[in-house]
Amino acid sequence: MGEMPVPADVLYGASTQRAVLNFPISGRPVPEQVIFAFARLKAAAARANQKLDKLPEAKMDAIVDACDEILSGMTDRGGIARHFPIDIFQTGSGTSTNMNTNEVVSNLVCLKHGAPVGSSKNAEYLGQDYAVHPNDHVNMGQSSNDTFPTAMHIAAAVAIKQQLLPAVRSLAAALDEKARAWDNIVKIGRTHLQDATPIRLGQEFSGFASQMHHAVDRLERALSTLGELPIGGTAVGTGINTHPEFSKLVCADLSETTGIKFREADNHFEAQHAKDGFVEVSGMLKTIAVSLSKIANDIRWLGSGPRCGIGELRLPAVQPGSSIMPGKVNPVICEAVVMASCQVIGNDAAVTTGGLGGIGSLLDLNVAMPMMAANVLDSITLLTGSCNTFNEKLVQGLEPDNERCAALIEGSLAMCTSLVPVIGYDASAKLAYQAYAEGKTVRELALEQNLLDADRLNELLDPRSMTEPG
Numbered sequence: 001m002g003e004m005p006v007p008a009d010v011l012y013g014a015s016t017q018r019a020v021l022n023f024p025i026s027g028r029p030v031p032e033q034v035i036f037a038f039a040r041l042k043a044a045a046a047r048a049n050q051k052l053d054k055l056p057e058a059k060m061d062a063i064v065d066a067c068d069e070i071l072s073g074m075t076d077r078g079g080i081a082r083h084f085p086i087d088i089f090q091t092g093s094g095t096s097t098n099m100n101t102n103e104v105v106s107n108l109v110c111l112k113h114g115a116p117v118g119s120s121k122n123a124e125y126l127g128q129d130y131a132v133h134p135n136d137h138v139n140m141g142q143s144s145n146d147t148f149p150t151a152m153h154i155a156a157a158v159a160i161k162q163q164l165l166p167a168v169r170s171l172a173a174a175l176d177e178k179a180r181a182w183d184n185i186v187k188i189g190r191t192h193l194q195d196a197t198p199i200r201l202g203q204e205f206s207g208f209a210s211q212m213h214h215a216v217d218r219l220e221r222a223l224s225t226l227g228e229l230p231i232g233g234t235a236v237g238t239g240i241n242t243h244p245e246f247s248k249l250v251c252a253d254l255s256e257t258t259g260i261k262f263r264e265a266d267n268h269f270e271a272q273h274a275k276d277g278f279v280e281v282s283g284m285l286k287t288i289a290v291s292l293s294k295i296a297n298d299i300r301w302l303g304s305g306p307r308c309g310i311g312e313l314r315l316p317a318v319q320p321g322s323s324i325m326p327g328k329v330n331p332v333i334c335e336a337v338v339m340a341s342c343q344v345i346g347n348d349a350a351v352t353t354g355g356l357g358g359i360g361s362l363l364d365l366n367v368a369m370p371m372m373a374a375n376v377l378d379s380i381t382l383l384t385g386s387c388n389t390f391n392e393k394l395v396q397g398l399e400p401d402n403e404r405c406a407a408l409i410e411g412s413l414a415m416c417t418s419l420v421p422v423i424g425y426d427a428s429a430k431l432a433y434q435a436y437a438e439g440k441t442v443r444e445l446a447l448e449q450n451l452l453d454a455d456r457l458n459e460l461l462d463p464r465s466m467t468e469p470g
Contacts, residue, residue, distance in 0.1 A: 023086065043253075054140060106133065109132040145272055151373075165219050168219065170387070170388070182205060186406075188405075222281045293338050296333075296337040299331075410443070419451075443457065
């Protein structure tokens with residue numbers, strides 16, 4: 001396609017520069033996690049090709065060393081972003097990013113062995129041992145069509161394992177601790193935002209904790225889904241120009257270096273033509289966002305006040321809440337978590353659309369992969385930060401208002417529910433309506449009317465007994 005001038009201070013080549021010029025869309029480069037995943041993949045591919053006698057050992061070592069430098073962040077060379085600048089919104093196969101990686105790896109080898117950038121095709125500079133060509137050697141046995149979908153799986157799996165899973169587990173443990181500590185605090189339950197039968201505060205928080213334990217289960221299933229890799233399918237899934245054992249060796253290598261169990265796709269055509277598994281993982285992340293939003297909203301409601309709301313919880317004050325109302329403290333952590341959850345739900349909508357037939361998945365290749373990868377990784381980042389912040393700045397500092405819980409439950413008309421087995425539904429309903437009309441508690445009115453003797457009435461109206469079957 002003719003010559004292409006490339007800046008002198010970068011390590012990419014003409015293919016990358018064309019993509020930079022072609023896609024000035026968002027100013028958001030492909031996430032570093034994807035670049036790191038590509039580095040892991042290229043190193044694993046080099047080791048596999050060497051084992052298959054396709055690549056000389058010296059070239060393998062050179063490629064692996066270059067990949068290690070990428071994984072280190074390239075801080076001595078200006079950082080990842082300088083050398084991997086291509087926009088998320090590029091060719092839908094991620095071909096530009098695959099070539100970006102090939103070029104940077106090749107040029108890192110050149111520099112390490114005293115040759116100028118771009119001289120990889122000229123063996124006289126490097127000698128045959130270190131003339132590492134971006135296509136012939138770094139990309140050996142590969143296609144963009146199987147490397148990018150593989151890299152996006154690796155990137156998401158590593159982010160879930162190293163970042164999100166620990167954050168969710170920690171939040172679940174903190175909620176479990178609150179559930180145990182508050183198991184003796186009885187409060188009024190609420191359905192439809194109306195008074196319902198009593199519940200223990202610990203029981204409510206055990207429900208929150210269970211949501212996060214289910215989130216852990218979902219993430220572990222997500223790791224299994226992401227563990228299936230398309231590598232080895234090359235252009236359309238047939239595996240042209242690659243060794244039959246290449247994929248298995250690459251997957252085994254990646255499993256060893258990441259601690260995540262990767263395996264060759266059961267069907268390379270499905271793995272490249274569609275991204276159903278990735279859409280499924282995005283849906284799991286969305287579900288976790290829905291869980292987080294529910295928990296944050298419930299805590300926000302229970303902490304409303306301090307004097308004119310529910311006020312059963314005291315939320316930790318982390319910053320002033322108003323520029324006009326002195327002393328006001330708002331549930332800002334809850335609000336931040338809810339907003340992040342909304343964004344994750346939006347990300348999932350984009351990922352789902354990217355997986356649709358006729359839009360992203362077209363015949364023999366999905367062509368929305370960079371966008372899908374970026375959105376899933378953004379969701380993982382948002383959920384990780386939300387869980388950590390919610391845990392450290394809110395959940396751990398929560399305190400119950402025992403007096404408020406007791407006062408609200410005593411005044412609730414739902415206390416009549418425990419009288420139904422003794423005096424019947426109609427009489428209990430009449431008592432509730434009359435107590436409401438006269439501004440009295442159920443206990444006060446029942447004693448006035450001598451419906452039951454005081455001991456029996458107090459036994460029936462014991463809130464704790466209403467929080468368990470029987």
